[in-house]
Amino acid sequence: MDERSEKPLLIFDSGIGGLTVLREARVLLPDRRFVYVADDAGFPYGDWDEPPLRERLVSLFGALIAAHDPIACVIACNTASTLALDALRTAYPAMTFVGTVPAIKPAAERTRSGLVSVLATPGTVKRQYTRDLIDQWATKCEVRLVGSVTLAALAERYMRHGFVDEAAVRAEIMPCFVEADGRRTDIVVLACTHYPFVVNRMRKMAPWPVDWLDTSEAIARRALAIVPRISEEAAIERHDDVAVFTSGIADPVTRRLLQGFGLTFAAGSVAAK
Structure with a gap:
């Protein structure tokens, strides 16, 4: 089996807004595993100055890539994309990043x-x-x-x-x-x-x-264009898609929301290096 079939697609946002992109991506890539990451420890990004936020994002993605080994990273956040996409591609040239820009x-x-x-x-x-x-x-x-x-x-x-x-x-x-x-x-x-x-x-x-x-559907279609489809013959056993919050905390209301999107909350914080 192509090892790329086992790798998840990572979808990142400052909070839960990127669930709109996850919803569309699931329709187009029904056999792919997903890891949804919400940087709730850094939310809202509007409170940050640009240099420290860019530094945080580059460091945070280093930890996320090491932990989840995604096939690609979709940055479902206009602020993060317009600020840090070039820096992320420079820092992690082997990783494919899909950004979000105003339509x-x-x-x-x-x-x-x-x-x-x-x-x-x-x-x-x-x-x-x-x-x-x-x-x-x-x-x-x-x-x-x-x-x-x-x-x-x-x-x-x-x-x-x-x-x-x-x-x-x-x-x-x-x-x-x-x-x-x-x-x-x-x-x-x-x-x-x-x-x-x-x-x-x-x-x-x-x-x-x-x-x-x-732009949620357009972002998902861009991900479809760069992520290989998993054939029926190579389809892996389904695993739960997971949601990672950088604070490591999700209250019961948020956990129910995640369950509604087919996500299992993964306990434990993710720290920027």
Whole structure:
């Protein structure tokens, strides 16, 4: 048997937002094992300065690669990808990394009004990588970058407890909606994997309908393109997919959430070197 068939695909996020990517990846790679990693000890990334966060990510992935020997690592986090993807590829050249970047190109291709908003964490908004994407793909559009301080945390609470403050969601998304010269924003890019969990609340609180562009499926398809499929003949015995939290702690509510995604919580913290 090809030893690559036994290696899991590692999906990484700052919290539980990357479960949206895991869900899509499972559909495309049903026979592959998965390790889901949430850096809850470092969450939220918006509170970090860039150099120490980049250093943390490089060190943390060293420990994760050594512990799980993944076939590839999917960074299901816009902040981590735009900040550290190049550094990770340099530090671990033998490992394949799939990053997550704001879906600015497809938004520019689909918009009819020419008014596009990118809803992201403050770190993703201020990063030059994001502005370079706009310069490369969206020069014919007016792109508004909206940095939300609290939306990722609101989504985390919603996933765990089933409740979200709709007024708070409305306050976070309202800067995305622009009217100019008889035109209105018609596409909002969800540039954080947490946000799709509360997109129904966003639709409810939005002042007019827009296309909420989620990149989870596109990320999963990129993983499918680089990870070999496991043939029926070579399919391995199913093992539980595991969830690793860098704090080593998950409360009962979170454990039930993970079970709903087919994940078994793996006790024990993961320390950056």
